[in-house]
Every structure is written in C-alpha cells, then in structure tokens.
Amino acid sequence: MLYIVFPSILIILLFIYRLQKRRVSKEIQSQIRSDKVNRLSSQLHFPAKQNEHSIKIQQIKYNIENACVVNYNTNKDQEFNYKITEKVPFKEFNARLYQYIDSADKLQEILQNLYRYNVLGIDLENHHLNSYNGFLCLIQITTPNYETYLIDCLKLREDVKTYLGAIFESSNTLKVFHGCVNSDIAWLQRDFGFATVNVFDTQEAYKKLFKGQRVSLLHLWQTYCKDRVKITKDQKNQFQQADWSARPLTKEMLDYAAHDSHYLIYIALRLQQNFENQNKLQELDEVCKEVNEKTVNAKYALRQDQFKPDETYKVQFRKIVDGFDPNNEEFLKIEFIFKGIYNLRENIAEQVDKNPDELCDISTLYLLSTKKPLSYIETRKVLDEAGKQTNSIFRQVIENFCIEIQQRLDDFPKNMDAMIQHYKSQPNQGLNSQQERLRLKEERKKKIIKHYSCKKVVYENCKMFSPDGELLSNCDFKKAQWYIERELADQISSDPFTIKLRFEPNGRGQPKPLEELYDDNFYVTDRENKCVNCGSEKDYSRFHVIPTLYRQSFPDELKSHRSHDVVLLCFTCHEKASREQDNLKKQLAEKYNIPLNDHNPNKLINLHIQQINRVASTLKKASFRLPDEKRATLQKNLIELFLEKKEQLLPLIPDDLKGVIETEEINNEFIMFCYNLPPTRLSNKDKQNPHGKILVDKILGEDRMSDFIKLWRTHFIKTMEPKFLPWGWSVDHTIERSFGVFSKFARKEDEQENHK
DNA sequence: AACTTGCAAGTGCCTCGCCG
DNA sequence: CGGCGAGGCACTTGCAAGTT
Numbered sequence: 054m055l056y057i058v059f060p061s062i063l064i065i066l067l068f069i070y071r072l073q074k075r076r077v078s079k080e081i082q083s084q085i086r087s088d089k090v091n092r093l094s095s096q097l098h099f100p101a102k103q104n105e106h107s108i109k110i111q112q113i114k115y116n117i118e119n120a121c122v123v124n125y126n127t128n129k130d131q132e133f134n135y136k137i138t139e140k141v142p143f144k145e146f147n148a149r150l151y152q153y154i155d156s157a158d159k160l161q162e163i164l165q166n167l168y169r170y171n172v173l174g175i176d177l178e179n180h181h182l183n184s185y186n187g188f189l190c191l192i193q194i195t196t197p198n199y200e201t202y203l204i205d206c207l208k209l210r211e212d213v214k215t216y217l218g219a220i221f222e223s224s225n226t227l228k229v230f231h232g233c234v235n236s237d238i239a240w241l242q243r244d245f246g247f248a249t250v251n252v253f254d255t256q257e258a259y260k261k262l263f264k265g266q267r268v269s270l271l272h273l274w275q276t277y278c279k280d281r282v283k284i285t286k287d288q289k290n291q292f293q294q295a296d297w298s299a300r301p302l303t304k305e306m307l308d309y310a311a312h313d314s315h316y317l318i319y320i321a322l323r324l325q326q327n328f329e330n331q332n333k334l335q336e337l338d339e340v341c342k343e344v345n346e347k348t349v350n351a352k353y354a355l356r357q358d359q360f361k362p363d364e365t366y367k368v369q370f371r372k373i374v375d376g377f378d379p380n381n382e383e384f385l386k387i388e389f390i391f392k393g394i395y396n397l398r399e400n401i402a403e404q405v406d407k408n409p410d411e412l413c414d415i416s417t418l419y420l421l422s423t424k425k426p427l428s429y430i431e432t433r434k435v436l437d438e439a440g441k442q443t444n445s446i447f448r449q450v451i452e453n454f455c456i457e458i459q460q461r462l463d464d465f466p467k468n469m470d471a472m473i474q475h476y477k478s479q480p481n482q483g484l485n486s487q488q489e490r491l492r493l494k495e496e497r498k499k500k501i502i503k504h505y506s507c508k509k510v511v512y513e514n515c516k517m518f519s520p521d522g523e524l525l526s527n528c529d530f531k532k533a534q535w536y537i538e539r540e541l542a543d544q545i546s547s548d549p550f551t552i553k554l555r556f557e558p559n560g561r562g563q564p565k566p567l568e569e570l571y572d573d574n575f576y577v578t579d580r581e582n583k584c585v586n587c588g589s590e591k592d593y594s595r596f597h598v599i600p601t602l603y604r605q606s607f608p609d610e611l612k613s614h615r616s617h618d619v620v621l622l623c624f625t626c627h628e629k630a631s632r633e634q635d636n637l638k639k640q641l642a643e644k645y646n647i648p649l650n651d652h653n654p655n656k657l658i659n660l661h662i663q664q665i666n667r668v669a670s671t672l673k674k675a676s677f678r679l680p681d682e683k684r685a686t687l688q689k690n691l692i693e694l695f696l697e698k699k700e701q702l703l704p705l706i707p708d709d710l711k712g713v714i715e716t717e718e719i720n721n722e723f724i725m726f727c728y729n730l731p732p733t734r735l736s737n738k739d740k741q742n743p744h745g746k747i748l749v750d751k752i753l754g755e756d757r758m759s760d761f762i763k764l765w766r767t768h769f770i771k772t773m774e775p776k777f778l779p780w781g782w783s784v785d786h787t788i789e790r791s792f793g794v795f796s797k798f799a800r801k802e803d804e805q806e807n808h809k
Numbered sequence: 810a811a812c813t814t815g816c817a818a819g820t821g822c823c824t825c826g827c828c829g
Numbered sequence: 830c831g832g833c834g835a836g837g838c839a840c841t842t843g844c845a846a847g848t849t
Contacts, residue, residue, distance in 0.1 A: 816844090
C-alpha cells in the first residue's frame with residue numbers, strides 16, 4: 054500500500070510546486086505589463102543600487118539640455134581661430150611633469166595657469182564597465198609648457214563643473230583632442246553639461262592631410278615623436294581598457310594617462326606645419342570647422358532612450374544566429390526567448406547600473422535561449438559545460454532569467470501560422486534605421502548570391518572524337534550541335550552527347566612535350582558542376598586561382614584557352630578563397646615593394662566628383678529644411694570642391710553655368726548640374742591596378758612565370774584544401790600550351806620553325 | 810567585445826572583335 | 830556560328846583600422 058501512496062504524494066507535491074511556479078510566473082507577467090521597474094525591484098534578490106560614481110539620469114538630462122542651449126545661443130554661428138601661434142619644441146615625457154589634482158584647492162591653484170594659454174592638449178578617460186551610462190574618471194590637460202594636470206573627476210565632479218566649464222566653452226582657448234567627435238565631446242556634455250567648442254582634432258587633421266583612414270594616437274606618436282615615446286601597442290590597448298574608476302590609480306596608469314595628452318599640442322603644431330608647407334592651411338581650417346560644427350551640434354544619447362524592447366534585441370540576435378528560418382518552430386522559439394531575456398538583461402542592467410554586456414554577454418544569452426534552463430542548477434550546468442565564466446551579479450539574477458525563460462515558453466504561441474504571418478509582416482515595421490540597414494543587408498546578400506551564382510550548367514561534358522576515334526576534348530552542347538548542323542560531325546551517342554568529327558582537326562600529330570600529353574587527359578576528363586572545395590551543388594560561380602589582377606597582364610600564350618585555373622566555388626568558399634588571395638597579394642606587395650593601393654589621379658578625381666554629387670544631393674533634397682547657416686556652408690563647400698580641382702572640372706561645366714564659379718552665387722541649375730555630374734570614364738588602363746602589371750612584368754623579366762603560377766595554385770590548395778578538384782588538376786599542370794602554327798597565340802620562334 | 814567607416818576589389822552580364 | 834577574353838557596367842561586399 055505504501056508503495057502506491059508514497060509516490061502519489063510525491064507526484065501531487067510536484068504538481069503543487071509546479072502550479073505554484075506557474076502562479077509566480079503569472080504574477081510577474083502582470084507586473085511586466087504594468088511596470089517594468091516595479092517588477093524588477095520586487096523580484097530581484099538584492100536591492101537595486103546605483104554605482105557610487107554614476108550620475109543620476111535627471112542630472113544627465115539637465116546637463117545635455119544645458120549644453121545644447123549654450124551651443125544654440127552662443128556657438129551656433131561663431132567663427133573660431135584654429136591657428137596655433139605658440140612655439141612648442143619637442144619635449145620628452147617625464148613623470149615629474151605631471152601633477153595629480155584631487156582637491157578643490159589644487160584645482161583652483163592651477164586654474165590661473167590654465168587660463169594663461171591659448172592652447173591646451175586634452176584627453177579623457179571614461180568608465181563604462183560598471184555603469185549603465187558610463188562616467189568620466191579623469192581629465193588630462195597639458196599646457197604648451199608641458200605641465201600636465203591629471204584631474205580626478207570622481208572626487209571633483211562638482212568643482213570641475215564649476216571651474217573648468219569656462220575653459221571648454223571658451224572661444225579663446227583652442228583645445229587639442231585626438232578623435233573626440235563621437236566620444237569626448239558627448240561625455241563632457243553628459244557629465245558636466247559643457248558645450249565644448251574651439252577644438253583641434255589631430256586625428257581628423259591627419260586624415261585630411263594624407264587622405265587616409267583614421268589613425269591611432271600611437272601612429273601619430275610614431276610619426277612625429279619617432280622612438281621617443283616609450284609605450285607599446287599592447288600597453289596602450291591594455292591601459293585604454295583599464296578600470297579608470299579604481300582609486301588610487303597606479304603609478305603606471307597615471308604615467309599612461311599623462312602620456313596621452315603630453316604630445317598633443319606638439320603633434321598639432323607639426324600637423325599645422327605640414328599643412329603650411331604644402332600651402333594647404335585653408336584645408337586645415339576647413340577640417341577644424343567641420344569638427345567644430347559637429348561639436349556644436351553634438352547631443353549625448355542616453356542608452357535607455359536608444360533602447361527599444363521590440364527592436365534592439367533583433368540586431369544582436371541576427372548577428373549571432375546561424376541562418377534565418379521563419380518556418381522552423383524551434384528557431385522561432387529561440388528568438389522568442391532571446392528577446393525576453395535580452396530585454397530582461399537590459400532592465401536589470403539599468404536598475405543595478407551596470408553595463409549590460411558586463412552583466413551577461415550576448416553569447417551567453419544566446420546559449421541560454423537554446424538550452425532553456427529552468428533552474429539555477431540547470432543554468433549552472435549549461436554554463437559550466439560551455440565553459441562560460443559568470444560574475445557575481447549575474448549569479449544573483451540567474452533565478453530571474455529562469456523565470457523569464459519559463460514565462461516565454463508558456464507564452465510561445467501555439468498557433469504557428471499566426472506567428473509566421475507575424476514574421477512576414479514584420480520586416481518593414483518598427484525597425485530603426487540601423488536595423489533596417491541590417492535587414493536590407495540580409496536581403497541583399499540573398500540577392501547577391503542569386504545574382505552572382507552561375508545560372509546555367511557550366512560543364513556540359515559533351516564529347517568530341519577525331520575521325521580515327523581519339524577523344525579530343527569536352528565541349529558544351531551548343532558547340533557540338535553547331536558541328537552537326539554544319540555537317541562537320543556526326544552524333545554517335547546521346548548520353549553523354551558525343552560527336553565524331555568528319556575532318557582531321559588542326560594541331561594534331563605534332564610532337565608534344567610529355568607533360569602536355571599528360572595534361573591533355575585533364576581536358577578530356579568530365580568536370581563536375583559543383584564547388585571544388587566543399588562539393589556544394591548550389592550557388593557556385595567561377596573562381597580564378599590566379600587573381601585576375603595578375604592574369605590580365607599575362608601574355609596571351611599564358612592565359613588563352615586555359616580552363617585549368619578556373620574552378621567552381623560555392624558562394625561561401627568563394628568568399629574565403631578571395632580573402633586568402635588578398636593575404637598573399639599583400640605579402641607579394643610587401644616582398645617586391647609594389648604597393649597595392651592605387652593613387653591614380655584619374656580615379657581620385659572620381660572620388661571628388663562623388664563628394665560633389667553628395668553635397669548637391671543634400672542641397673537638392675533637403676534645402677528647404679536646412680537652417681540658413683548650414684545651407685550657406687554647403688553651398689560654399691560646393692564651390693570650394695570645384696576650385697580644388699579646377700583644371701579637371703572647369704571644362705565639364707556648361708558655358709552658361711561658368712559664371713557661377715566666378716560669382717560664387719549658386720542657383721538651382723548649378724545644383725542640378727552637380728547632382729547629375731557623372732564620374733569621368735576611366736580608360737581600361739586607368740581601371741587596372743598598376744600593382745598587377747608591375748609585378749607580372751617583373752616576374753616575366755626574371756623568367757619566373759612558372760614559379761609564379763605554381764605559387765598561386767599551391768596557395769589555393771594549401772589555404773582551401775579543396776576536396777573535389779577535377780581529376781588531373783595539378784599544381785604542375787603545364788604553364789604554356791602549344792597552339793597551332795597559325796594561331797595568333799603561337800610563339801614567334803614556332804612560326805620561324807615552320808617557315809624553314 | 811562592440812561598434813563605425815572608407816577603400817579596394819571582384820562578380821555576372823553584355824558587347825565587341827578575333828579565330829577556326 | 831560559337832567560344833573566348835577583354836572592356837565596360839552597375840553593384841556590393843569584406844576588411845582593416847580606429848575608438849572605448
């Protein structure tokens with residue numbers, strides 16, 4: 054009897070427990086709907102508390118508002134002078150040159166010194182790990198006399214706000230930053246409400262001067278201070294990501310922080326000299342103006358304002374998930390759960406004032422969505438198995454995650470049709486611009502694969518025999534058909550479609566080198582219509598084992614009628630193979646000192662024209678809603694762009710619009726002309742990257758083409774390890790091929806041979 | 810680890826001229 | 830006539846490098 058009663062009781066107890074759990078879930082659910090903040094404070098096992106250094110949201114909002122008003126009222130139309138007149142000779146970093154400022158008295162003491170100068174080098178250290186919105190920890194200011202002050206913003210937040218605002222907002226003091234537009238300026242706004250103006254950005258200036266990409270401060274140190282800066286790349290990365298909210302800061306950290314601002318003014322000066330030497334001071338002025346326009350219009354965006362519960366998770370989810378299959382129930386379920394715990398993570402992070410990624414990283418969220426653990430123990434197991442580290446806060450909220458997962462499982466719609474419909478109606482709804490971009494990207498990728506993969510069967514493997522029955526080669530159906538229609542051949546089989554020529558083809562009977570006889574086997578072997586790398590029979594396209602960049606500069610006898618070095622690859626393998634090719638190209642470029650980058654002036658002018666198109670497009674499309682000031686600058690830009698490349702562009706302007714350039718008064722016709730201005734046609738010579746031809750010529754001169762071709766074949770085999778290459782494909786496949794004596798590809802010496 | 814950005818490069822398709 | 834490669838076109842991508 055006991056054997057029956059006891060298990061029954063257990064089952065009943067379990068049932069009650071389960072019911073209880075469900076009840077809790079429902080309660081939570083109603084709370085989610087009523088108030089997410091409420092729900093969390095009642096569910097979390099520890100009180101929500103702010104990071105002691107964090108700034109209250111109300112304060113941040115007030116700061117931003119304040120900075121924007123100041124910018125609008127006083128800086129909107131202001132012109133600044135970006136010229137540095139001080140003489141600042143190079144001076145090596147020295148730890149005795151900096152002071153740590155951590156009291157209001159010290160701050161007030163240095164103020165007078167700071168106000169003496171017209172230029173200051175400034176860098177900031179922000180902390181974002183242990184805080185939802187982040188906060189500034191340190192301000193480094195260096196004077197032209199190389200006095201550096203490290204100001205502790207944690208201790209002195211109110212004092213900084215009181216005493217330093219005048220410097221950041223001053224039109225008399227030029228502030229030298231490195232890469233400040235998206236970060237530093239916004240942080241100063243967030244933490245202190247500063248409307249920073251009159252800024253010189255060394256990164257932007259360098260970019261303009263060398264028409265290059267963004268450069269690191271490290272690069273500038275190496276360029277302008279040679280080997281006298283004693284900080285390595287590793288050290289820089291390490292310190293950049295250090296916890297700057299820690300107190301006291303270590304000696305190494307202080308040294309590093311002081312380094313960051315120490316050389317800024319010197320570098321700015323050197324840049325200014327560079328511009329001056331090239332007679333381009335005006336360009337420097339333009340860059341500064343651009344940067345300052347951005348600082349004036351900067352507005353710090355609160356993380357919680359950017360977060361949208363129905364959208365933000367999607368971006369992350371699509372990045373981490375393999376493929377996308379709205380017809381697969383499990384897939385939909387995983388996304389449904391991911392959304393739940395992603396949003397929960399965001400809410401908790403906001404409540405406990407932590408960086409969401411620090412609380413729990415995305416890959417862990419995804420792991421939990423797939424494994425769906427419903428208890429602390431299960432979660433632990435899942436995390437341990439995957440080797441995931443957890444921090445203490447996350448351990449404290451695991452129960453909440455489990456409840457949420459259970460909740461999402463309960464809420465997952467039973468009716469799949471409705472869900473799929475929902476999906477299909479989704480893409481265009483409620484996506485912000487970034488997500489919309491991502492969605493379009495996905496769609497485009499699909500389109501690209503469809504567009505670029507071969508539409509028809511590449512190898513039809515029809516056979517062509519000589520009159521005496523020797524297999525000559527494979528060919529496609531169309532060609533075989535052509536011979537039959539002309540009564541030049543007879544069909545002797547239909548599967549595979551096989552023909553026998555009625556005439557003796559040219560080029561046979563001549564003695565051939567042994568290896569070429571072997572290679573002929575390659576040309577009579579069936580070639581399969583699938584990726585030679587992975588065997589996929591879908592979405593393949595041709596791939597050139599020797600990059601076209603080089604191959605196009607080969608002499609005819611090396612490239613004509615060669616199918617050996619063209620293979621089929623599926624889209625994925627194609628991408629990989631191209632990347633691998635790029636690596637080797639770079640190595641070759643370095644080895645032979647032939648740069649891959651192309652500075653062809655004819656190409657550069659097209660970049661310029663693109664810029665003109667863009668400015669004109671803005672003027673055409675948005676002119677009516679632009680502020681007068683902004684419209685005027687754009688119009689000015691347009692003229693300046695023309696003047697910059699006057700010699701090339703002036704001939705393109707119709708006569709009746711030429712006056713515009715002289716009077717600088719822009720009319721609609723001129724804007725439309727700029728909008729429609731086409732890029733100059735590039736001749737094929739201009740299109741060709743000179744690197745390819747130069748290298749090939751060099752190799753040809755050294756008579757090492759054979760090695761060069763084999764190098765690429767070997768590289769392909771080594772990096773891809775293709776498993777489905779056609780029979781007979783070989784790295785040693787002959788490089789040159791014999792042609793009939795009348796062929797234009799026949800070499801001169803062959804011709805002479807024939808004449809004898 | 811996450812995000813942003815400009816550049817270089819390569820795709821299929823089309824047309825052309827050459828060859829057999 | 831059909832194959833072939835080159836030249837031209839329109840289009841997009843991945844990568845590298847920057848920031849914290």
